[in-house]
Amino acid sequence: MKLSTQILLAFTLIILLSVADSYTNYTLSKKVQLNSQFLARSEEIIRTSNKTHKAIIEMQSAFRGFLLTDDHTFLHSYFIGLKKVPFLIKEQQIRIRNNNTQRAILDSISTLHNSWIRYSEQLIKSRKEKPDSYKNLFDSSLKRYVGKKINDAISEKFSRFDKIEYRMRKYHTETLLDSLQYARTFSRIFLTLTIIVGLLSTIFIMYVTNKRITSMVRLAEDISKGNFTRVKDTRNDELSALVISLNSMSEKLDKNIRELKNRNAELNKFAYVVSHDLKAPIRGIHNVVRWIEEDHEKELSPELKKYLTIIPQKTMRMEALINGLLDYARLNIQAPSEHINTNTLVQEIAASIVPRNFTLEIGNLPDLFTERIKLEQVFANLISNSVKYTPQEEAVIQITCRKLPDCYEFSVKDNGIGIAVEYHQKIFEIFQTLREQNEQESTGVGLAIVKKIIDDQQESITVKSTLGKGAAFIFTWRNN
Incomplete structure (x- = not known):
């Protein structure tokens, strides 16, 4: 497998882990968002329920105060409630439109409240306009517990409504906390996996690459020292071409060095042979000149003697050049x-x-x-x-x-x-x-x-x- 493919696979795995982490966090964040929105809406529902119940209770208190004292100022809160309670109930119906159970309870509360309003309006009207008939109406209603039954039923409905809401609120709160906990847990898991995969991939690739590069460097050093070895490499990737080139270079250099040594040996032999063959005629020329000087000394003119003196100088220089050339050729010999x-x-x-x-x-x-x-x-x-x-x-x-x-x-x-x-x-x-x-x-x-x-x-x-x-x-x- 090529190095680029290995690196690509490592990065792909890391990217997949990151994508999985991101997707998991996104899914959990959606749950957190939905639960948070529900809790925020639930808070409004409970607050509106409390407001509605409180407004009904204030109406009931104002109604009783008026009946007991015949003071019309008590009816101020009552009339405010007549306008406020229907608005709050309507607002609550919008918030709980997806919960049939709570809608049924709220409808029951609205019906009971309307019944109580009809009951209270009769007594208020009778109290104001027919004092005589009011006493009989009040006594009969009181003995039958009409108002109390309606009020108790409304309170019971509100209690049931709130219990349902608190139960759902508790469920969504626990779900929210679980989602947050899952988000933290999965984030730690995916982060740990990403770090582990990244480190292991990096260490593996670095180890394999460094090991192979080290072997190539060692081969290059051996080549520089004249030790023409080879590197064994079974992989097939970008470095394989370099290994093949180094092995090929080592083989060619080994072959060339052997050929060069053979040629140098031949040249050294040739140099010794040539030097011996060249020195022989030079010595012969030198001897001939000496013999001429010895045998024909009296017959030689001064000018000829001068020329004969130059010949040994030139032959001696030639011999010195040959010796110097031989010394120069011997420099390749290592000791x-x-x-x-x-x-x-x-x-x-x-x-x-x-x-x-x-x-x-x-x-x-x-x-x-x-x-x-x-x-x-x-x-x-x-x-x-x-x-x-x-x-x-x-x-x-x-x-x-x-x-x-x-x-x-x-x-x-x-x-x-x-x-x-x-x-x-x-x-x-x-x-x-x-x-x-x-x-x-x-x-x-x-x-x-x-x-x-x-x-x-x-x-x-x-x-x-x-x-x-x-x-x-x-x-x-x-x-x-």
């Missing part, structure tokens, strides 16, 4: 590293190269663990170069070193003829020399050898010099 006392190494080299009339100053050089032959060639060629280009009179060669954060910086300095700025890079090219070519010791190979060794070691070398003021060759070298 094991060893512990080297650089002071001792430089002193041994200087003893065989530096003339006695030179002043040699060697600083405190470090101990290194490196290839002796390469470090030896660098110092030998740099010291030899200083000797070649420094006049014998008051000649000074200084060899110093300083420690840098990740390597050592060596300096081989002389007070010789110096090097013009325009030649600072050219001198490191093979067969480039600042001396005349008829001077056999200057082949132009020494500094090229130094440059190649330094480059192979991934180090750096620079020259600081001004014409006529000496030269300083500065190079870096790591302690393996």
Whole structure:
């Protein structure tokens, strides 16, 4: 499965969990909203029921006060109730239009209240207009408990109405609380699942990806060290192409390196054969010239002797060039590293190269663990170069070193003829020399050898010099 597909699946699962969480919360929020609306409406129903009952009671109280005192001021509340109660009942009917039980109770209350109004109106009218007949009517009504029965029935209906409302209110309150609790619970569950799925998906993808990338990095490091291995990978995703490319590159490099080693070996053999074959005629020419000088010395003219003197110089230069070329070719040969006392190494080299009339100053050089032959060639060629280009009179060669954060910086300095700025890079090219070519010791190979060794070691070398003021060759070298 491709990485993009895995990531897409992980995100899809997280999105689905989020959608499920959102849908659940939406459904529960709708329930909460409906229950909240019901409770708000129930609050209004109970409040209106209390108002209606209170208004009826106030009418009854005003009615009784008028009958007992014959004070018409008591009827003020009664007449207000005549207008108020029907309005409240009508308003209540609108609120409970979906509850048939409560509507039936409210209709019964309205009917009873109307019966009570007819009863009260008879007594009030009789009280006002026919005092004699009022007493008989009042006594008969009182003995039959007409008003009391109606009032008790109204109170009982209101009590039943309120009980039904409170029962439904309790149910919806519990449902509301349950919905809130469910919302919190489901939110925690979906949040936990989302976090777990997200973390597990991320950890899994990171683990698999990092493991494979680490193996690829290790392969790249092995390739850089010349160990051409392969990475085993059975997956088929975006990284598979990179694995295939790395394995292919490793195989091709391994094949090319083997071919290159074989060709280098052949070239080395060829170089030795050619050098031997080239040196033989050069020595032959040199011997022939010497024989001519010995056998025909008296017959040679001065001009011919001059030409015969030039021939050995040229043959000796040719032999030096061949030897330098062989030394340059041998640089590909690797030797094991060893512990080297650089002071001792430089002193041994200087003893065989530096003339006695030179002043040699060697600083405190470090101990290194490196290839002796390469470090030896660098110092030998740099010291030899200083000797070649420094006049014998008051000649000074200084060899110093300083420690840098990740390597050592060596300096081989002389007070010789110096090097013009325009030649600072050219001198490191093979067969480039600042001396005349008829001077056999200057082949132009020494500094090229130094440059190649330094480059192979991934180090750096620079020259600081001004014409006529000496030269300083500065190079870096790591302690393996």
